[in-house]
Amino acid sequence: MHDAPPSMTRLLHPDVAPQPGGAPLVTPIHQTSTYELPRTAEAARIAAAVAPGAYYTRYGSPNAREAEAMLADLDGAEAALLVGSGMAAVSAALLSVVSSGATGGEVLAQTSHYTATLTLLRTMLPGFGVDVRLVPQEALAAEVRPSTRVVYVETPSNPTMTLTDLAAVRAAAPDAVIIADNTFATPYNTRPVDFGVDLVVQSATKYLNGHSDVTAGVVTGSAALVARAWETARVLGPVCHPFEAWLLARGLKTFPLRMARHNASGLAVARFLAGHPAVRAVHHPGLPEHPQHDLAVRQMRGFGGMLAFTVADADAAVRVLRATRLCRNAVSLGGPETLITHPASLVFAHQSPQELAASGVDPAMLRLSVGLEEPEDIIADLAEALSTVD
Numbered sequence: 001m002h003d004a005p006p007s008m009t010r011l012l013h014p015d016v017a018p019q020p021g022g023a024p025l026v027t028p029i030h031q032t033s034t035y036e037l038p039r040t041a042e043a044a045r046i047a048a049a050v051a052p053g054a055y056y057t058r059y060g061s062p063n064a065r066e067a068e069a070m071l072a073d074l075d076g077a078e079a080a081l082l083v084g085s086g087m088a089a090v091s092a093a094l095l096s097v098v099s100s101g102a103t104g105g106e107v108l109a110q111t112s113h114y115t116a117t118l119t120l121l122r123t124m125l126p127g128f129g130v131d132v133r134l135v136p137q138e139a140l141a142a143e144v145r146p147s148t149r150v151v152y153v154e155t156p157s158n159p160t161m162t163l164t165d166l167a168a169v170r171a172a173a174p175d176a177v178i179i180a181d182n183t184f185a186t187p188y189n190t191r192p193v194d195f196g197v198d199l200v201v202q203s204a205t206k207y208l209n210g211h212s213d214v215t216a217g218v219v220t221g222s223a224a225l226v227a228r229a230w231e232t233a234r235v236l237g238p239v240c241h242p243f244e245a246w247l248l249a250r251g252l253k254t255f256p257l258r259m260a261r262h263n264a265s266g267l268a269v270a271r272f273l274a275g276h277p278a279v280r281a282v283h284h285p286g287l288p289e290h291p292q293h294d295l296a297v298r299q300m301r302g303f304g305g306m307l308a309f310t311v312a313d314a315d316a317a318v319r320v321l322r323a324t325r326l327c328r329n330a331v332s333l334g335g336p337e338t339l340i341t342h343p344a345s346l347v348f349a350h351q352s353p354q355e356l357a358a359s360g361v362d363p364a365m366l367r368l369s370v371g372l373e374e375p376e377d378i379i380a381d382l383a384e385a386l387s388t389v390d
């Protein structure tokens, strides 16, 4: 038996010998909330810096910095900010540029957005006194007014796959801050910065990570605007934790390979559905019959793995949803597994029937995130499910 209890001091400061060998090839997970600072004036400089990577994890981490470097490069942007979810990215970007009152001007946005974004625009921002005007997506550029200070777009939008003409919006609103949610297109298919967009927001939970195992979001743009978004996130605190950032950096290493497959399979599944007698309409920008196909060709280098299709009615949609086996019934998108959802029943809790109609969600619509399985297997599963309503 030991005479003395274990030493807390020795436990907290173990004497570990440096290991011979090189540096790790893969960035280790910096699972720490804080960093030992130099005992010089340098400490104060680190504390005052924008987005220091090794100061305090709410401010950033080496893992977040690594993913941010990859994400800024993918978007062709000066800087990136990684946060804890796509909605944290949307909120940090918007809250960093809006203001209330006579000098605030208006935020112009679409009636069709991801549901939580719609709640932010319809309810929360007006609650803070911010003037928000929502207009049909296709008419956005024509709706810009001299008082428009911020334009918020989502292209293609969730779940209707409607596009916003980024170049037209830039031309119509030369002085506004334009924010684009590029989650569906991803920088593989559209780089909004190339069309003059100021800030790009994305749910990295989706294609960027691509493995259905991380929740994260990213804001990219000029160093000055991303610094403002960082300041907002530093105060509100939606951290992307080191392990999540590490997983995201790992997922990003195969991003272009995955996207090429999503693009090819998305188009193959869209073509199959377009030719099926039980399907009334297919919403996929890669199909020539998509009303904005010409714009899609100008603005997108591939059309992605997201699509929506409508069947006879809501009852038929639910029957198809229940009959699929390979296509799994789960929200989210952009992962390796094909996911199918019935948007009208899922977003109903957050939107009135009128709001649902304005955002283009048809109760007979199903949304599909085409995954990385063999495309013929996805098509066979859908054919089987559609045979129940044919």
Ligand SMILES: Cc1ncc(COP(=O)(O)O)c(C=O)c1O
Residues within 6 Å of the ligand: 085, 086, 087, 088, 090, 114, 154, 158, 181, 183, 184, 202, 203, 204, 205, 215, 216, 217, 332
């Ligand atoms: C277009 C779009 N933007 C933002 C989000 C929000 O992302 P997150 O769930 O990572 O907060 C989503 C989520 O589905 C989305 O589809």
